[in-house]
Amino acid sequence: MEFLSEVIRIRVLIYGAGVLGRLYAYLLQKAQCDVTLLARGKTLLALQERGIRLFFSLQDERVQFTVPTVDRVSPEDDYDVILVVMQKNQVSSIIPALVAIKSRPDIIILGNNGTLVADYCPPLDPAQVILGFPSAGGMRVGDEIEIMYSSKSSIHLGEIDCTMSPRLEKYRLFFEDAGIPVKINPDIDAWLKYHIALVSPLANALIAIDCDNYKFAETPALINAGIKGILEGFRVLRKLRYKLNPKSLWVFYLPRWLVRRTFRKRMKTRFAEVAMAGHAKYASEEMNQIAKEFRILITESGLKTPNLDYLSQFLDPSFPRFDTEINATEP
Numbered sequence: 058m059e060f061l062s063e064v065i066r067i068r069v070l071i072y073g074a075g076v077l078g079r080l081y082a083y084l085l086q087k088a089q090c091d092v093t094l095l096a097r098g099k100t101l102l103a104l105q106e107r108g109i110r111l112f113f114s115l116q117d118e119r120v121q122f123t124v125p126t127v128d129r130v131s132p133e134d135d136y137d138v139i140l141v142v143m144q145k146n147q148v149s150s151i152i153p154a155l156v157a158i159k160s161r162p163d164i165i166i167l168g169n170n171g172t173l174v175a176d177y178c179p180p181l182d183p184a185q186v187i188l189g190f191p192s193a194g195g196m197r198v199g200d201e202i203e204i205m206y207s208s209k210s211s212i213h214l215g216e217i218d219c220t221m222s223p224r225l226e227k228y229r230l231f232f233e234d235a236g237i238p239v240k241i242n243p244d245i246d247a248w249l250k251y252h253i254a255l256v257s258p259l260a261n262a263l264i265a266i267d268c269d270n271y272k273f274a275e276t277p278a279l280i281n282a283g284i285k286g287i288l289e290g291f292r293v294l295r296k297l298r299y300k301l302n303p304k305s306l307w308v309f310y311l312p313r314w315l316v317r318r319t320f321r322k323r324m325k326t327r328f329a330e331v332a333m334a335g336h337a338k339y340a341s342e343e344m345n346q347i348a349k350e351f352r353i354l355i356t357e358s359g360l361k362t363p364n365l366d367y368l369s370q371f372l373d374p375s376f377p378r379f380d381t382e383i384n385a386t387e388p
Contacts, residue, residue: 066091067090067091067137067138067231068091068093068135068136068137068138069085069090069091069092069093069137069138069139069140070092070093070094070095070127070130070136070138070139070140070162071085071092071094071095071139071140071142072095072130072139072140072141072142072143072151072155073095073141073142073143073147074094074096074100074101074104074126075142075143075144076194076195076196076197076202076204077142077167077191077193077195078094078096078142078143079094079109079111079202080111080195080202080204080206081140081142081191081237082094082109082124083109083111083120083122083124084235084236084237085235085237086122086124087235087236088234088235088236090231090235092124093124093125093126093127093136094124094125094127095126095127095128095129095130097128097129101126101128103200104123104124104126105126107200108121108122108123109121109122109123109124109202110200110202111201111202111204112198112201112202112203112204113204113206114203114204114205114327114328114331115205115206115207115328116207119201129154130154130155130158131157131158132157132158132159133159134158134160135160136158136160136162137162137163138162138163138164138165138228139155139158139162139163139164139165140165140167141155141164141165141166141168142167142168142191143168144168144169144340144342144343144346145168145169145170145343145346145347145350146342146343146345146346147343148166148168148176148177149176149177152177152180152181153180155181156180156181161182161185162185163185163186163187163224163228164181164185164186165186165187165188165189165214165228166186166187166188166189167189167190167191167212168190168191169190169249169252169253169256169343169346169347170188170249170253170350171249171250171253171347171350171351171353171354172350172353173188173217173246173249174186174188174217183217186217187214187215187216187217187224187225187228188214188215188217188245188246188249189212189213189214189215189245190212190213190248190252191210191212191213192209192210192211192212193205193206193210194331194333194335194336195331195332195335196331196335196336196338196339197339203331205328205331205332208236208238209238210238211237211238211239211240212232212237212238212239213239213240213242213248214228214229214239214240214241214242214245215242215243215244215245215246215248216245217246219243219244219245219246220243221241221243225241226241229241242302242303244300244302246299247294247299247300247302248302248303250294250299250351250354251290251291251294251299251301251303251306253290253347253350253351254287254290254291254293254294254351255287255290255306256347257286257290257344257347257348257351257365258282258283258286258287258289258290258364258365258368259283259286259287259333259337260333260336260337260344261286261344261348261368261369261371261372262279262280262282262283262286262368262371263333263334263337263338264337264338264341264371264372265279265368265371265378265379266279266378266379267378268335268337268338269334270325270326270329270330270333270334271324271325271330273324273334274320274321274322274324274325275321276379277317278379279379280317280320280321281313281317282364282367283320283364283368284309284313284316284317284320285364286362286364286365286367286368287309288309288310289360289362289363289364289365290351290362290365291306291309292358292360293351293354293358293360293362294354296358296359296360297354297357297358341372344372345372348369348372351365352369
């Protein structure tokens, strides 16, 4: 317990005051960690005036709290770790500010990423960077954030060189001491790429139908295109010698009728509305970004991906939305 008491004194800056930034600010502050949240403009003013309101949908629980805030980082700041929780298309813009910090804190970047650290390093020192992904989701509803989070909502973490480093264990203990489960992945690059192969076609299929997950559940052509698109992405990654990661994704190789039935069932839930359709709707620029990143992998593999090609068209706002009144067929 003596080691944990040292860990809990880690000084944390959360860079990004969106859904996940607020969630982790709450969880870390609740555990009495030294945490500061970076926000700007109207968001900063709102947080300073009204605090943060979260609605934990699964638990039917509302919380309101305040957390120390700043509007920038400076070269003289002395944080132990900076937790970056921003959309992939936004992260590159903050790299110069992170590079300028003289104390060289660890930087944990959580989120969609199909390019490892190529978009960050250089100028950032790759030895500072840990990559990962937050297994939680949510969206704004009025002036509060609706959160889909449970005790099983783990943070996935990994070193970019695939080592099991002491600092990974340190941060695992730190987050878990704050009640946030952690899964260490020895090949975080493969995990993140397979995650994009999963979520990109699914998000694009939702965008095709105006992010109505209930309508999507009743549209077999889009469900089939989404499943086939996922499998096309898996084939691309296998061709490039990325092993299936996590191994639980083998379920997509079950009989198509079973996968389709599971999709329909899960899409008819509030969870899908908030954590999946909500993110696809409000993070359209990020969906474009990760689709472009995966397109690089498709080109490198030399494989044909007709379903991914079809679904990616809907990322263009001028492209006609999917019309369920027409007897549409999958590609």
